[in-house]
Amino acid sequence: MDLTLIVVLVIALALFFDFTNGFHDTANAMATPIATGALRPKAAVTLAAILNLVGAFLSTEVAKTISGGIIREGDGGVLITPELVFAGLIGAVVWNMITWLLGLPSSSSHALFGGLIGAAIVGAGLGAIDFPVVVSKVILPALLAPLTAGLVAYAATKLAYAITRRYDGKPDGRDGFRYAQIFSSSLVALAHGTNDAQKTMGVITLTLVAANLQSPGSDVQWWVIVTCAVAIALGTYMGGWRIIKTLGTGLTDVKPAQGFAAETATAATILASSHVGFALSTTQVASGSVIGSGLGRRGSKVRWRTAGRIGVGWLLTLPAAGAVGALAALVAHLGVGGVIIDAVVGVVVIIGIFMWSRRSEVSHHNVVSEVADSGRAVKIKRNPKPKRKAKK
């Protein structure tokens, strides 16, 4: 197949993936401030789109992890071809769409890594994968980042409530946290741009290196940064309109103080992780924060069954997307015909699920399901009595 054509195909698919990432993840940043009344929906969505765009320009560490870390670069360039990157992307997109349709908790980032790893192993052997980098920059952060975010959110929520608590029954002013949420949710949107847009930049850079259009280890090109930033911002904006149309009931009981603490924890964890090149799932980090902040409220308990279901969904994503990516790579190995079959299957799945989504009613279940589900993993008592009595 013509090299230019396959490179263009991969870039188009990668940008589509970036768009869906923004479309899907608007809820992570903006569902809470909209639900608590901190921001009007239109303002929230516009702000999220702009900050995702800005965030995409702020760092390239995660892009380097993907373009030059996960896939081993040999003496003559990377061991995989653009066709294999295409197969990996198809694996990620198809798995993402399937989990979205079935309502399974998943992570688009891990679907991307899984798809790429699966396709690379089938197409170029185990030697194509730099396993120490995969473990240190993808798998361990996937396990530790939600825990970190949860711990930070727990501590921040405890502090927020302790500092503002009134034992005399007078107004505590916690409504004021709604204003703070404008900034904390903006920070989450910015952090999302710094981590998620870079994943696509990494994939495009990897493709350019694999096609010998860029030397291994070189920086991400400026046009790649710009196109990825625009794609994720557009996706955020479009996804946000869907939320405006539908968001109403069903969100977990998130109080403004708790929401502020959770969002600050999410943003701090993602920004710090982007700095050291950890390729995280922002959905998992946001979910960890929501659970942690829920536990930070008095009288809360973990619903282990719900938490376990979410955890299993997350653990399954990487190997499952890897299997789909591997299958797509096997097909792509057939030559031009194989790549065409992959492309057709990918397009059919995307169009089919798009049509399905147009037919089915859009509700909070398929818009904010993952982060909201995480909130349901914590049972919170309504208005627990303060432990200390007021001084008379």
Place this chain on the structure above:
Amino acid sequence: MIDWLDFLLVLVSALVGACVVVSAYALGIRLLTLSGRTPLVTPAEFTDAITIVTPAEIKAAAKRAAKAAKKSPLTEGQKRLALIGAWGCFALSAIAVLVGIYLILGEHLTRLVGGA
């Protein structure tokens, strides 16, 4: 080779950063309330059925806040000091966010600006 120091760096910087930002803002709210200016969020119009606070609720909350402010044991001078302190805390919170972003992304930003 797993660099455990990176994980520790993420944990410590996220923990310190988030706790400083949230504590400073919470302290600002506490001081603002003490100064007799309890923050209240007025009802917003939404495109669908979200109702966060109704006009009746906000009226009742404003009444409660005014009553509490009237009964405050603080003198006018102390209230003014609390108000200044509150705005100082909000500013500290904002500065902490900006410093945090600069510490995390500053190197890249400097390179970006330098390269342009």
